[in-house]
Amino acid sequence: MTEKGMENNKVTVIGTIVSGFTFSHAVFGEGFYLVDLLVNRLSEQADIIPLMISERLIDVTKDYQGCTMEASGQFRSYNRHEGTKNRLVLSVFVREVRFMEEFTDYTKTNQIFLDGYICKEPVYRKTPLGREIADLLVAVNRPYGKSDYIPCIAWGRNARYAxxxxxxxxILIWGRVQSREYTKKVSETECEKRVAYEVSVSKLECADHAES
Structure with a gap:
């Protein structure tokens, strides 16, 4: 991947491994596996973020649950076919890992930067308590004509601006990757709990204005 292709999508997360490895897919004989990382927020809450990691980067036959790890890479998406529908699946595609003995600076546990394009009209709304929210879908280019489609959520003045x-x-976005539970109605009588992943925006700029 070109250096420029890596610079428009950068994420670093630090947390505790809370699952084993499950096989995802193979490319040219290289196996990729999913593992869950629990990342603490400054509040009492935590996010459980899926990591996509190569068997060449880590020994996937070992159990690392309970270990603290720093993972750096890109936030990526792909469409998974479910019956007649496509479902957007997101994970952190890991390029570097580092195990840590201890970690105390929770302001640096979860950081992401995206440089991409609005690919759907933003949805702006207010909560019953009057808090402003805007939902964005941002396309971030990858080499070879591919793109990742990243859901982002902005608040307050950022929401109104977006x-x-x-x-x-x-647009340029700085923020954090977060997980959120929601209930999906799958039939007239059945609902199931699912987890959505998105970027919570702390800062954003219109790149056209930034460059002018």
């Missing part, structure tokens, strides 16, 4: 962006606007 609500004015049109499709095709290039």
């Amino acid at each position: 609500s004015g962006f049109g499709v095709g606007t290039r």
